[in-house]
Amino acid sequence: MKIFIVDDDPLARLVTTNSLEEQGFTMIELEDGQACLGRVEEQPDIIILDVEMDGLDGIATCRALRQDGHERPHVLFISSHDDMETRLAAYDAGGNDFLVKPFMPDELTRKIRQAIGQLELRDSLASRADMAQTVAFSAMSSMGEMGAVLEFMRKSFLALSPRELAQEIFNTLGGYGLQGAVEIRSPDHAPLHFSSQGSVAPLESAILEYARNLPRIVQSAERMVINYPLVTLLIPQLPQADPDRVGRLRDHLAIVAEAAEARLQALGTENLRLAQAEAIVQAVTQLSVTLEEIEKRQQEQRLQAQAALIAHLHEMEDAFVRLGLSSEQEHSLIRMARAAMEDQSASQAGQETLEIRLREVVRALNRAIQGKAVRQ
Known part of the structure; x- marks a missing residue:
C-alpha cells in the first residue's frame, strides 16, 4: 500500500x-x-x-x-x-x-486497516459494478425513469429484511446512475447503515446520523437527503448540469423512500404476526400435552374409585350376616350403594364428554395452524 x-x-x-x-x-x-x-x-x-x-x-x-x-x-x-x-x-x-x-497510534492504525479493507472490497466489486451499471442504463432506456420506481415498488414487497430492501434501493439508484447510503431504523434494533459502494465509511455513518434529524427533503448543492420515520436516504452526488432531471429524481426518489417506509412497516407487522403465531403453536402444543396428562390421571382415578366402590359393596354384603339385618333392610342398603355407584358413573360420563369436547377444540386448533379448513 x-x-x-x-x-x-x-x-x-x-x-x-x-x-x-x-x-x-x-x-x-x-x-x-x-x-x-x-x-x-x-x-x-x-x-x-x-x-x-x-x-x-x-x-x-x-x-x-x-x-x-x-x-x-x-x-x-x-x-x-x-x-x-x-x-x-x-x-x-x-x-x-x-x-x-x-x-493515538493505535487509532490511526485501525483507520488504515479499515481503509485497506474498503479498498479491497471496492476493487473486487469494480468490474461487477461496471457491468451492473451498463445493464441498469439499458433497462432504464426501455422502461423510463418512472418505470424504475414501479419496478422498485414491485420488488420491495419481496424483500424479507432491511438488507434486502436496501439492496433494492441501491439497484434503483444504479439505474439512475447514482450512488447513495441509507439508514433503516426499527424499535427492535439499533439503526442499520448500508451503502451502495458495499462497506459504509465512518464519515458516511456520521452524516446519516446527522441527516435523520433534518426535514423530509433537503437538497444542498450536489447532496440530497430524504427522510421518513424509518428511512433516511442520502444521495451525495446529483447531476447538477441537468436541473430538470434533478427535479424529476427528487420526486422519484421520494416515492422510493416512501415505498421503502411502507415495506418496513409491513415487515414489522409480519414479524409481530409470526411471533404471535409461534406463541399460539406453543400454547396449543402445551394444551395437548396437558389434556393427555389430565385424561390419564382421570382414567386412573375412575378405575380406583370403581374398584373401591365394588370392594365396599362386597364388604357391606359380608357385614349383613353379622349385623342380623332383615332381607328388606339388606336390599335397601344395597340399592342405596348401587345408586351411589350409578351417580359416580354418570359424573364420570359427564367428565368424559367434556374431555371429548376439549380434544375436538385442540384438533380444530391444530388444523387451523396447519392451514386446513375447519368444518363444523
Missing part, C-alpha cells in the same frame, strides 16, 4: 510516519495540497490529508482530486476541529473518513 501523508507541519508528518513505520507501507510525505496534486499520478492507495493547511487546504485538495477523476484513493482527513460543519465539508469534498487530532 502506498500512502501519501499531506501536512504543512513537519512534526505532524513525523508523528504520523512513526505511527505507521512498522506496518510495511510505502509512505510519501508532502508539505501541502499542491504537492499532493502534483504527485497524484503515482497512484496512492491512501491519502492522509490535513484539513487546515496554508495555501491549498485539505478540503480544496480533496475536491480537486475527485474532480480530476481520482476516485480510488481513500482519503482520511485529520483535523483539530471535531464539529459537524467540518465533517460535512470533508464528506462533500469526497472524503472517506475523519480523525481528530491529537490521536
Whole structure:
C-alpha cells in the first residue's frame, strides 16, 4: 500500500510516519495540497490529508482530486476541529473518513486497516459494478425513469429484511446512475447503515446520523437527503448540469423512500404476526400435552374409585350376616350403594364428554395452524 501523508507541519508528518513505520507501507510525505496534486499520478492507495493547511487546504485538495477523476484513493482527513460543519465539508469534498487530532497510534492504525479493507472490497466489486451499471442504463432506456420506481415498488414487497430492501434501493439508484447510503431504523434494533459502494465509511455513518434529524427533503448543492420515520436516504452526488432531471429524481426518489417506509412497516407487522403465531403453536402444543396428562390421571382415578366402590359393596354384603339385618333392610342398603355407584358413573360420563369436547377444540386448533379448513 502506498500512502501519501499531506501536512504543512513537519512534526505532524513525523508523528504520523512513526505511527505507521512498522506496518510495511510505502509512505510519501508532502508539505501541502499542491504537492499532493502534483504527485497524484503515482497512484496512492491512501491519502492522509490535513484539513487546515496554508495555501491549498485539505478540503480544496480533496475536491480537486475527485474532480480530476481520482476516485480510488481513500482519503482520511485529520483535523483539530471535531464539529459537524467540518465533517460535512470533508464528506462533500469526497472524503472517506475523519480523525481528530491529537490521536493515538493505535487509532490511526485501525483507520488504515479499515481503509485497506474498503479498498479491497471496492476493487473486487469494480468490474461487477461496471457491468451492473451498463445493464441498469439499458433497462432504464426501455422502461423510463418512472418505470424504475414501479419496478422498485414491485420488488420491495419481496424483500424479507432491511438488507434486502436496501439492496433494492441501491439497484434503483444504479439505474439512475447514482450512488447513495441509507439508514433503516426499527424499535427492535439499533439503526442499520448500508451503502451502495458495499462497506459504509465512518464519515458516511456520521452524516446519516446527522441527516435523520433534518426535514423530509433537503437538497444542498450536489447532496440530497430524504427522510421518513424509518428511512433516511442520502444521495451525495446529483447531476447538477441537468436541473430538470434533478427535479424529476427528487420526486422519484421520494416515492422510493416512501415505498421503502411502507415495506418496513409491513415487515414489522409480519414479524409481530409470526411471533404471535409461534406463541399460539406453543400454547396449543402445551394444551395437548396437558389434556393427555389430565385424561390419564382421570382414567386412573375412575378405575380406583370403581374398584373401591365394588370392594365396599362386597364388604357391606359380608357385614349383613353379622349385623342380623332383615332381607328388606339388606336390599335397601344395597340399592342405596348401587345408586351411589350409578351417580359416580354418570359424573364420570359427564367428565368424559367434556374431555371429548376439549380434544375436538385442540384438533380444530391444530388444523387451523396447519392451514386446513375447519368444518363444523
